[in-house]
Amino acid sequence: MISQSIQELRATLPNHVQLIAVSKTHSPEAILEAYAAGQRDFGENKVQEMVDKYTQLPKDIRWHMIGHLQTNKVKYIAPFVHLIHGVESMKLLQEINKQGNKNQRIIPCLLQFHIAQEQTKFGLTKEEAQEILTSSDFHSMKHISLHGVMGMATFTENAAQIRKEFKALQGIFMALKTAFFETSKEFKEISMGMSDDYPLAIEEGSTLIRVGSKIFGKRF
Numbered sequence: 290m291i292s293q294s295i296q297e298l299r300a301t302l303p304n305h306v307q308l309i310a311v312s313k314t315h316s317p318e319a320i321l322e323a324y325a326a327g328q329r330d331f332g333e334n335k336v337q338e339m340v341d342k343y344t345q346l347p348k349d350i351r352w353h354m355i356g357h358l359q360t361n362k363v364k365y366i367a368p369f370v371h372l373i374h375g376v377e378s379m380k381l382l383q384e385i386n387k388q389g390n391k392n393q394r395i396i397p398c399l400l401q402f403h404i405a406q407e408q409t410k411f412g413l414t415k416e417e418a419q420e421i422l423t424s425s426d427f428h429s430m431k432h433i434s435l436h437g438v439m440g441m442a443t444f445t446e447n448a449a450q451i452r453k454e455f456k457a458l459q460g461i462f463m464a465l466k467t468a469f470f471e472t473s474k475e476f477k478e479i480s481m482g483m484s485d486d487y488p489l490a491i492e493e494g495s496t497l498i499r500v501g502s503k504i505f506g507k508r509f
């Protein structure tokens with residue numbers, strides 16, 4: 290079932306869109322089934338769960354941290370994490386940079402933006418991001434590489450609203466690209482779109498979709 294959903298989903302994706310299989314709450318066995326179907330990018334939202342799965346599973350899996358990351362937990366994933374999607378403060382950037390230094394690596398990150406109507410969702414405003422990106426503190430960080438932006442749309446059936454929010458994130462990406470990353474080869478990712486809204490996200494410029502329940506079934 291899992292390998293079939295993965296193959297069906299992948300067949301519909303344009304070449305420039307990468308699928309991240311969101312495996313949170315699902316077993317290592319379920320992940321291995323997706324792995325056997327060729328899937329290598331997996332998303333988790335809890336540090337302990339990601340570390341446990343990293344320890345047990347094949348080492349060529351690319352682990353994406355897609356959840357809210359607490360500063361004091363960065364150290365556990367710093368040695369191996371492939372991409373941190375939810376960076377939304379200077380404090381977190383500083384800690385990731387510090388742990389990157391300790392592990393002698395450059396850690397790829399995305400800046401998370403608040404695009405939804407719900408106040409409960411995390412993320413920066415464009416102004417906050419500009420403040421970070423113009424600061425000398427940021428420019429002195431040698432162990433962080435910003436690869437783009439991430440956002441989550443409002444939980445709603447209203448496709449027009451969702452599309453508007455994805456458009457806004459694409460607009461923020463373009464503005465930052467022009468202002469701060471014109472010469473960067475890495476700053477090219479827009480992480481948006483989940484099981485219910487990824488086709489819309491792709492139409493609005495997504496390069497990384499984070500799909501869980503459509504692959505693994507409902508979470509309990």
Ligand SMILES: *Cc1c(COP(=O)(O)O)cnc(C)c1O
Nearest residue numbers: 311334355483484499500501502
């Ligand atoms: C759980 C989660 C997803 C996947 O959600 P589905 O609706 O199961 O596809 C994507 N992104 C984030 C940030 C998540 O927490």
